[in-house]
Amino acid sequence: MQGSASSWDNGDRGQDEHPPSDAIATSRDLADALPPPPAAAAPPVVVAHAEATATFAEAEYDGYFLYARNEMVEGYEPEYLRTLLKSLLGIAVMLKRTLVLPEALCRCRDMVNLTDCEGEPAPYFDCPLRVALDGAAWKATKLVPAIKPPRFLAGPPSKLPEVVRCSHLRVLLPDGMDDSEISFALRQYSTVRWLEISSASKAFCGWDTRMPGNAERMRSFTAESNKLVGVAGKGPVSLFECTHYRGGTGEVLQFTNLGCNEKHLVSAAHERLPASIRERPKGTDIMVTFATGSVATMASNWVATVRKAGVAEVLIGALDQSMMDVCEKDGIPCILIEGGEITKQLAQRSAGNVRSDPKLYPKMSVLKVGFYNELLSFGYNVWACDADAVFVNDPRAMMREYPWDQADIAIATDCIDVPSDNRYPLLHCDFNTGLVYMRSRPEVIEFTERWRETIANAKETRIRDQAAFNMMTKLRPLEPLKSKDGKTVPRLFSCSNGGDGKIKIGVLPLSRYLNGHTFFVQHAHTLPKAEPPLSVHMTYQFAEGSSFAHGKRQRLREAGLWLVDDDAYYNGKYLALSDAAATLAVEPMGPNVDSRDAVKKHLAEQRHRINQLRPLLGIAKALGRALILPRMLCYCDFMWKEMQNCRVGGAESMRLPFDCPMDHVLDTPKWFENELGVGVREPSFLKNLAAARPAFAANVTSSIAKVSLRMTPLNDEGVIAALKPHEDARIIELSDARGTFCGFKDAATNGLFERETKVMLHYHRTPFCMMEGSNNAPLFSQCCSPRKPGDKFFPCVNGFDPPDALPACK
Template sequence: MVGALDEGMTKICEEHGIPTLSIEANSIKNRGAANLRFDYSAYKRMAAMKVQFYSNILRLGFNVWACDADTAWMAHPAPSAREAPCGGGAQRHSCRREQAPFVNEYPMQYVDILTTTDCIDVEGDTKGGCWHVDHNTGLVYMRARQGVLDFTAAWKQKIETTRDVMIRDQAALNLLMREGFRSKEWEPPPDPQGRTKARPIYKAWNDRLKIARLPLRYFANGHTFFVQRMYARKEADGSDHPPPFALHMTYQYGDSSKFAYGKRQRMREARVWWVDPPSYFSEGRYLAVAPEGAALPIDTLPNSVTTAEAAGRFNKEDSHLRETLRDALGLATALNRTLVGGAFGMTLPFDCPADHILPLVGWFEQGVAFREPGFLTDPRLSPDIKSSWVRVDAPPMSASQARDALRPYEHVRVLEFKSTFRKFCGFEDATAGASFERVAKAVVPYHRTFCAEDWTPESCVGPRKGCVPFYAPCCHGSPGRHFPCVYLNKPPDFKGHAISDRPAFCPAPDPHGSTPAVHEERVVDYPDLSPNPRSRQFHKIVDDFRKKPGRKKR
C-alpha cells in the first residue's frame, strides 16, 4: 500500500491498480524543491505525516512493513502456503532460502519493532546486531500492539516539537529508543520446538518496547548490496547466498534538488530497476570502451601500504579514467552515439558504482546521452544490438576525421573502441567545440580528498607514529593537530577546438585532408572471459532477482 502525498501519486496508483491511502499533505504542497529531501522544513513535516500514516494502519489491526520509496523488494516478506515453519540446523537454513519471513523466527514473535541499520559489517551484524550503529527508519517492521501505538504517537510528537529542522523521523526514533536503554538483552521464554535464538532482543524507550535488528544479510543497505555485493558470496557450506528480501538505497550520492538521479542509476546498474520501457534496450546506437582500455593493468599493493600510497595509486587510475571518459564523450558526441560507461570496469578492489566517482547530476542535467555500466550485458538488451557489434582501434582524431574514418560503421549498433585514452582532438566547428568544453567540464571532473591518518607529516614531531591526536580534524586545523590530506589529481585539459586549440597528443592536421586509418579487431575472448565474446562483462556474476520460484541462482 502506498501512502500518497498528492493527487498525482494517488492517480498513478489508481491507474496501475496499486492499493493506496491519501495522506493529507497541504502543508508541504508548496515546497521549494522537487526532491523533497532538499527542502528541510517540508521534509520534517512529511516525516511526521509518515509516522501518522503508520499509526492509522496499525490501529486497523495490521502489522506494518514500513519502507521508504527508495526501497526495492526482491522477495515477498510473507510466507507462502507451501512453506513450512523454520526449524533448526539445515531445515532452518533451507526455510530461509525459500524466503520464509525472518520476523516469525523464534523469538522474533515477541518483538514489537524491528529496524534496519546503517552498519556495513555483515559479519559483525550476524554475531551481535551492530548495536553501536543507529537505527534506520527506511525499513521498519511494527506489530499492531498498544505499546507500538503509544510509541508512534510519541515518535510523531518528537518530530513535531523538536525545533531542530534536522530532527526528522530517523533522528527522532533514535532519540526515543535511547531513553532508558541499558543494552541489556531480554530473555524470551524457551521455545517449545527447542530452536535457538535467531537474534537478541533488547528493551528500549524506558523499557516499554522490545526491539531487535533485521539481519543485514537479508535486509541490505546501499553499501552491503552495491559495493560489498554480499549476495554474490558463497555460504560457509559452499552454497549460493540467498538474495536479500529488501534493499534500501543508503550510502549513495548523485541526487539533486530536482530528482534522485543517483538512486535510480544505482538501481539500474544493479538491475533492480525494472521501470525502463523496452525501447530503452532496443533503440539507439552506442559507443563503448573495451575493459582493458578503460582501466590500467592491475597493480597489487602490499599489505603495508599507507593511505598516501593507496591514494597515489587511485590518482593514477583516476587520471586515466578522466582522460578516457573525456575523449569517449567527445567521440560519442561527434558520432551522435549514446555513450555506455560510467564507472567502466574498475575492479580495484570492487566494481565501483558510478555515483562514487562521477558527478551524476551533471550527466543528467547537461542532457548527455549515456547508459549505465553493464547495459551491454543486460539480459533485456535487444538481440539486434548484440548482433551488430564492432570493435575498432583508432588513432587520435578530430570530429570530422572520426566521422569520415568510421563512416563504414555508421549503421553498427555498438561501436567499441579498444581505447579512447587521448584519442579525441576536438571539433573543427568553434561553436561545437565550445559546447563540448562546457559539457565536459560539468561531467568529467570530480572532487574528493583522502584523509591520511597513517601518514606523518615532516613538520610533526612526537613520541608516537603520526603524533596527531586521535579524533583530530582531517585536512584542516592547526599544525600538528590535524591529519593531512591527499587530494585527487586536477582534471585533464578540455580542448574543444581542433584548429585553434588542438591537444598536444594530437598530430598536426594533414594539409591533404587524408582520413586516419582505423583497424577493426575481432576478439574471441575478452580479458574478463565474458560469456558473450561480443560483449564486455561488467558484472562477473549475472544478477537477476526476477527469477521464477524454484529456479536456482546462477
C-alpha cells in the same frame, strides 16, 4: 511570608521579559558575561522560606529557566552536588538563562514536592541543604543573570503558569562539552521556557582555552564559581573533562517534551484504502512507502521491485495529489495522507524535490509515522520503507520464523561491519527507519503515536523520524531479550518505548538487509557463502541532484534494480570501450596497504578513466549514440571521515580494488543535468539488458562492431566518416579512445563540448583523509587541518584533477 509572593528577585536586568535576540552566548558574547556585569545591576536576592507552601508571583515566571533533572543519585554526595552546581552555573552563563537551583540540594524525603524535610531551611536556599554552601556568596554573585530557589519549579506542574508548564523540554547532552559545542547543540532551544538538562553534572567542561580570550574567561568563571560551590575544609571541584571530539559543534542526544502535548492527527481512513488492501484480513503484512509527486519515479520503481520479489500487498502513502495522479495512471495502490497544515504546505510548495525545502521536508516525517500508526490500528503489519530501499527477495517468511516472530519491531541499521554483525548485532550505529517492520500490537500502536508526537514537538529540524526513533528506543540501554526458560533470544532486545514502557526490537542482519556501503562498495552479497540479499537501501551515496536523486537511480541501474526505464532506453544505438582499455592493469591491494600508496593508484586510475571518457563523449555526440560507461575500479573507499589502509572503520576486510559506483569517481548529477546531449548507460548495461528486455537483447548484443581508430586525432566529421561502415551496428566498441578525438569543426559546438565535459569530468569531492602519517592522531580528530591550535589531525590528499586538453586537430 506565608501565602505571599516570594521575595526571590530576578534583578532588574530585562533578561526575563523577552528572550534575547541571540539567546545563546557564543564565545564572543562571553566577553560581556564574564567578567561580571556592571555593579549597577542588582544581584539576585535569595530569601529562605519558612514553609514549603510559599508561593511565587506569576511575574517571576516570565523568564527562560535552566534546570537540572533530579537524577536520584544515591546519597547525593557533596562532591556530586558541588560539581552539578558548577556545571549548571557555566551553562547558565553560556545560555544567559535564569538558574533554578536543583532540588537535589535539599535534604528532603519527598524530592518531588520538597516536603518532609530534615532540619531548618538554610538562609537564602529555601530548604535544608545537603551541602554547606555559603549563602552570602550566592546572594552577592553576579555570575549568572538570575537565580531561583529549588522550590521554584517543584511540586505539581499544575501550579505553574501555562506559559512555563507548556514549554518544558528535557535534553541529554554528550558528556564534556565546551562552550562552543554546547552553544551549537542548544542553538534551536532558545525559545523553550523551562529547559531541563539530564546528567547536567557531566554536561559542561568549561571554555575551550585554546581559543582567543577563553583562558581569561575560564579563569574568571573558575574563581567566582569556586566561591559559590566551596565548602570549608574541602578543595575545589573540577568540571567534567573536555572531550573536544565535536570541533565546535554538537548534538542533543535525547529530548523529551514534558510540556502540553497537542495531538497531531494524521488521517488515512480505512474506507479510503484501495480495495486490494482494504479487503485483506487483519494480520496481513503490507509493504508500504510514501512519496510526493516529485519522486514518483523512485516510488514506482520501489513498487516494481516489491512485485518482482513476489509481494502483491503494496501501498504508497501519497503526500500530494501529484503522486495520487501517477498512481491512478499506473495502477498502483495509493492513499492520500491527510495531515492538516502540513498537507496544505506540501500542496503549495514551489520546490520540485521536497528535500530541497529544509523547513518542509522534516514535517513529512509526521505524516509518514502517522500513516504507519493508522495502518497498524487497522490490524495490518507494516513493512515501512523509504522509496530507495528496494527489495531483491520476499522478506515476509523470515518474519514468521523464530526468533523474528517474537519481535514487536524489526529494523535495519547504518552499520557496515558485516562480519562483526554476523557474530552479534551491532548496536552502536543508528537504527535506520528507511526499513522497519512493525507488528499490529497495542504496544507498537502506542509506540508509533509517541514517535509521531516526538517528531512533531522537536525543536531541531534534524530530528525527523530516524533521529526520533533512535532517541526513543535508546533512552535506556538495550537489554538482550530472554525467553521464558532464561535463554537469550538471538538478535532481539528489550528497549525503551520512549516513555516508561518497553518494546521488543529485532536488529535485522546486515548480511541480508544491505545498505549503500555493504552492497555497492564491499559487495558483501558476492562473498563466499553469502546468503541471498533481501533488500538494498541506497544509503552512503554522494549524488543528490537538484532535480532528481541521480546517484541513487544510477546505483540501482548498475545493480539491475531500476525496473522502470522505457523500451527506448534499451533499444537504441550505443558506443562502448573495450574491457582491455577501460582500466589500467588490475593491482590487488592487501589488507595492510598504506593509504598513501592506494590513493596514488586510485588517482592514476581516475586520470586514465577521464582521459578515455572525454574523447568517448565527443565521439558519442558526433555519432548521436548513447555512451555505455566503461568499468570503473576504485583502489580506495570514498568517505567523509578518516580511513586506514584506504578502508573506513568497520570495512577493514573489504576487497581492493572494487567495482565502484559512479558517484565515487564521477560527479553523477552533472552527467544528467547538462547541455551536452549524450545519453549515458551504466557499465553493466548489456548484462541488465538481457534480464530487463530479453526481446531486445539478442538484436543488440549480436550487432557489435569492434573498431580501432587510427591514433591521428579526428574531429567530428572525421569520426563520422571513419565509422560510417559501422553505422548500422547497434554497438560500436572502440579498442581505445585516447588520442582519437580532437573536437568539433563548428566553433560553437566545440565550445559547448569543451565547457560541458570539463564540468562533467572534474569531480570536486571530499579529499582522501587517512590515518597514516597522522602522528597517531586520536580517533575523532579532524581531517586535513587541526581542529584547534595544537591538535593532531589526519592528513589529506586532494583529488581529482581536471581532464587533459584534447589534442590539436591536424
